[in-house]
Amino acid sequence: MANVTVIGAQWGDEGKGKLVDWLSNRADVVVRFQGGHNAGHTLVVGNQVYKLSLLPSGVVQGKLSVIGNGVVVDPWHLLEEIAKLGGQGVNITPELLVLADNACLILPLHRDLDQAREAAAVNKIGTTGRGIGPAYEDKVGRRAIRVDDLRDRDALEAKIDRLLAHHTPLRRGLGLPEYDGAQLLAALEEIAPKILPFAQPAWKLLDGVVKSGKRVLFEGAQGALLDVDHGTYPYVTSSNTVAGQAAAGSGLGPKGPGYVLGIVKAYTTRVGEGPFPTELFDEVGQHLGTVGKEFGVVTGRARRCGWFDAVLVRQSVALNGIDGIALTKLDILDGLPTLKICVGYKLRGETLDYLPAGLKDQSAIEPIYEEMEGWSESTAGATSWKDLPANAVKYVRRVEELIGAPAAMVSTSPQRDDTIMVRDPFQD
Incomplete structure (x- = not known):
């Protein structure tokens, strides 16, 4: 049985939450390996809707869940999210949730800095203002406060002074008032006994999990x-989001990630x-945007929408070593008479089959489209290929050809069971 790594193959918001929740049934442990609470996953289980920002999706399934060292953690938000799920009947204990003791913390001063920079910027990045970028800056600057630092008051005080x-x-x-170090120390001392019960060497736990044959x-x-x-x-986030980060962000090593499943929306959003x-x-x-309910889980911001870009996804397939894709939101294309797929770019008279690295070139490229006939029938809730209109099947097959990766799964609604399974990633 292989381990499985699930990554978004576009700009995020591809529907990873549902697929991770669905795959959690087949896993023993679920690990979050990068980012912070700037990410959002929506899980729909029956009539219950769970909105997660930091917690691994496995907690809803009652599976052992790990927040790895690659994640930057706002401890106050973590407790809020734990309490919110508790109100929905999900009791999160240290037996269910493990927090890597070497994960770096997001502090209130990181949030202040993030928001002040964005407000002052002429060319805005569009951050969530939750302090993720500044926290990663302190991590690579070797001045971050980590989870395990909460155990030692004297060391913590010295680290706050350095920070x-x-x-x-x-x-x-930026015109912000000086931060009170004593106030920060008191806040961390107050929250430490609530956070530390979850903390342990996550890499050691995962090493034992894999050696015991668990998935x-x-x-x-x-x-x-x-x-x-x-x-x-x-215009990116502050962490590595590609599949290779699963190894570094969990401490499990380069063989750990196993089968890489790329989540791909049937169109493109940002x-x-x-x-x-x-x-x-x-x-x-x-x-x-309207039919797809394209609003950010964390921010509520409307997502920009466009046609499927096969060039970008093909690039993601190569960068992540994607073994197969899960195609989501196929049903949102229902009723459109004509569909377009971007198959290349034009840049100053030249044809490109990849996204150039320079921002100026990225902004200047023009898509080259291939048109396909749409379908009028509904694909919503389909659970097998025979339930799909012929043109919907043709669309999926053409996507597979253009990106160079097969569809392992096709999702046809937010509901957990509305999924066409082509191959089980855990069996690959």
């Missing part, structure tokens, strides 16, 4: 095109700023 030595000049430059599901956040190295830089070659500003774009 403020960096942040105080930044705050002055691990790695849950990515955001999407590959928001990767800080491989995405549409600088939240926030940045290049978007196939973006639509017409009635079709409005249709996709």
Whole structure:
């Protein structure tokens, strides 16, 4: 049995939550390996809707869930999310949830800095303002406060002093008041006994899990095109979102990620700023946004919508080593008489089969479209190929050809069981 890594193959919001929840039934452990509470997953189980930002989706299934060292953790938000799920009948205990003791913390000063920078920026990135970027900056700057630091008051006090030595000049430059180190120390001391029961060496736990033959599901956040190295830089998130990060962000090693399942929406969406070659500003774009309920789980912001971009997804397949895709929201295309797929780009007279790295070039490219006939029948709720209209099947097959990866699953509604299973990733 292989481990499985689930990643978004576009700009995020591809419907990973449902698929991770669905696959959790086949896994023993679910691991979140990057990002912070800027990511959102919506799980629909019967009449119950769960909205998760930081917690791995496995908690809803009662599966052992791990927040890995690659995640930056706002401890106050974590407790809020635990309490919210508790109100929905999901009791989260240290036996269910493990927090990597070497994960870095998001602090209130990170949120202040994030929001102040975005407000002052001329060319806005479109961050969620939750402090994720500044927290990663402190991590790579080797001045972050980590979960295990909460165990040692003296060391914590010294680390706060070092952290403020960096942040105080930044705050002055942005017109923010100086941060009170004693206040931060008191807040961390107050929250420490609530957080530390969940903390342990996650890498050690996962090493034992794999050696015992259990199956691990790695849950990515955001999407590959928001990767800080491989995405549409600088309009990206602050972490590596590609599948390779599952190894580094969990401590399990390069063989750990196993089968890579890329989640791909049947069209393309993006939240926030940045290049978007196939973006639509017409009635079709409005249709996709309205029927697809394209609003961010975390921010509530409307998502930009456009035609399926096979060039971008093919690039994601290569960057992530994707073995198969889960195609989501096929039903949102129901009723559109003509569908378009981007099969290449034009840039100053040249034809490209990839997204160039430069922002100027990314903004200047023009999509080359291939048209296909749509379908009038409904695909909503389909659970087998025979339930799909012939043109819907043709669309899926053409997507497979263009991106160079087979469809392992096709999702036809937010409901957990409305899924066409072609191959089980855990059996591959």
